[in-house]
Structure formats: structure tokens, C-alpha cells
Amino acid sequence: MNIKQQALGGFTRDSDETVLVKGKTALLAMTDNVNFETPEPPLETVTEVLNDYEEKLSMAKRRGSPEDTxxxxxxxxxxxxxxKxxxxYVTQTADGDLPKLLSSGFAVSSLPQKDDVPLPVTGITVSDGRQKGQMRLxxxxxxxxxxxxYQLCQLDAHGLPDEWSESYTTSSSRQNVVAPLIPYQRYGVRVRAVNGYGRSDWSEMVTHVVR
Structure with missing residues (x-):
């Protein structure tokens, strides 16, 4: 899965002074930057709002009244x-080009690490469904x-698996009904987890004879 880096526009956890510094840094880097010719919002608008914020921050620090705060x-x-x-705009324009992203003055997200990919699925059980020709996963x-x-396969008389089926998707780990299936046929099932960073390895195969 191709994960592109992006400019970080979240400042909720930053101090007032840090937000001001980050704003000035981005504004300075974006001015006359050939990588970003039509900034949205316009840099003039950003400058006006940043200057207003700097002035009000200075007043709040100096006087500290509830109104100033x-x-x-x-x-x-x-x-x-x-x-934000x-x-x-920077993220969309740069389209994953790291030098362009860095030239914006914004902090840039890191590439996903291997640990961000989900761990393999465990605790798989397969049992009879409520009706004939069904399994519960x-x-x-x-x-x-x-x-x-998850994927299915039929097992032959020697317990050897046939080809795996197409992948089926579920958002729940409980009470997944798998049907229609051939009664008295032994099936194998395997499961893997998926998130925005990729897919885990397939689980070990678990088998069950459909009633």
C-alpha cells in the first residue's frame, strides 16, 4: 500500500508561542516558493491573521485579563x-515529493513503520452455523x-487444501456466517487483519466439516 508523506497541519497540543513560530516559519518558506505558486489560502490572508494573533498573544501575556485571553x-x-x-494545499500540490514538502516550512509526517502494520489474527474458531451448509467464523x-x-478452501480426503477462494471482507471478529457451503465437506479458513498501513500475514489455517 503506497502511503505518501504529508504536511502536518495539526497544532492542538502546541503552546501559543509554538503555533506562532510554526506559522511564521511556514509563511516565510512559502513566500516566493516556486513549488507552490497559488497558495490556498492566499499568503496575504495568512499574514493578516498571523499578525493579529501575534498582537493578541502579546496583549494576553502582558495584561492577562479574561477578555485578552x-x-x-x-x-x-x-x-x-x-x-491547516x-x-x-501543500500536501495535495507536493503529492508525496519530499523535497517539495520540506520546502514549505511545515513539519512532515514520517513514513509508516513496520510496527504500524497490524499483527496477525489469533484465536480463530470455526463452528456449525444455524442452518445446513453454513459455518460460523x-x-x-x-x-x-x-x-x-478471510479466505476458504476445500480439503481433500487426505486433508490437503485446494486453491484458496477470493478474499471476503468483514468488520467484525464475531459471528461471521460463511455460506453457502457444501454439506459434509471439510473446509479450511484463514484470516488476516487490514489497516491503513497494510495487511498482516495470514493466520494459520483452521478446518471444519460443514454439517
Whole structure:
């Protein structure tokens, strides 16, 4: 799965001073930057809002009245919204080109690590369904997964698997009904977890004879 790096436009956990510094850094880097010829929002608008935020931050630090603090917080919110829009524009324009991203002055997301890919699925059990020709598939919930995929295969008289089926998708780890199946046929099932960073390895095969 191709994961592209992007400009980071979130500032919720940053201090007031850090937001101001990040805003000035991005504004300076974006000015006359040939990689970003038509910034959205326009840099003039960003400059006006940043200057307003800097002024209100200075007043809040100097006087510290509730009114000054409220005005500073409102100005910060407006600044964050514009920087978030600008970071989105940078991400879309750069399209994963790291030198272009870095030239924007924004912090850049790191590439996903191997540990971000979900762990293999465990605790797989297959049992009779409520009706003939059905199986019920259950397994342990995988906290790093967004979805699950499973595949089926028939086993011959010697317990050897045939070709695996296409992949079926489920969002639940419990009470998955697999049907229609051939009664008295032994099937193998395997499951893997899926998230935005990739897919886990397939689980060990679990078998069951359909009633």
C-alpha cells in the first residue's frame, strides 16, 4: 500500500508561542516558493491573521485579563484553521515529493513503520452455523485492524487444501456466517487483519466439516 508523506497541519497540543513560530516559519518558506505558486489560502490572508494573533498573544501575556485571553484564543483558532488549509494545499500540490514538502516550512509526517502494520489474527474458531451448509467464523479482536479479510478452501480426503477462494471482507471478529457451503465437506479458513498501513500475514489455517 503506497502511503505518501504529508504536511502536518495539526497544532492542538502546541503552546501559543509554538503555533506562532510554526506559522511564521511556514509563511516565510512559502513566500516566493516556486513549488507552490497559488497558495490556498492566499499568503496575504495568512499574514493578516498571523499578525493579529501575534498582537493578541502579546496583549494576553502582558495584561492577562479574561477578555485578552479570550481574544487570543479566538485569534489562535483562526490561525490554526488557516494553517491547516495551507498544509492541505501543500500536501495535495507536493503529492508525496519530499523535497517539495520540506520546502514549505511545515513539519512532515514520517513514513509508516513496520510496527504500524497490524499483527496477525489469533484465536480463530470455526463452528456449525444455524442452518445446513453454513459455518460460523469467530476470532480475537485485533485492536490495530480496521477490517479483516478471510479466505476458504476445500480439503481433500487426505486433508490437503485446494486453491484458496477470493478474499471476503468483514468488520467484525464475531459471528461471521460463511455460506453457502457444501454439506459434509471439510473446509479450511484463514484470516488476516487490514489497516491503513497494510495487511498482516495470514493466520494459520483452521478446518471444519460443514454439517
Amino acid at each position: 479570550a481574544a487570543k484564543n479566538q485569534a489562535r483558532k483562526a490561525m490554526e484553521q488557516l494553517l 488549509r495551507l498544509a492541505f 469467530d476470532f480475537d479482536k485485533n485492536n490495530s485492524a480496521r477490517l479483516y479479510e
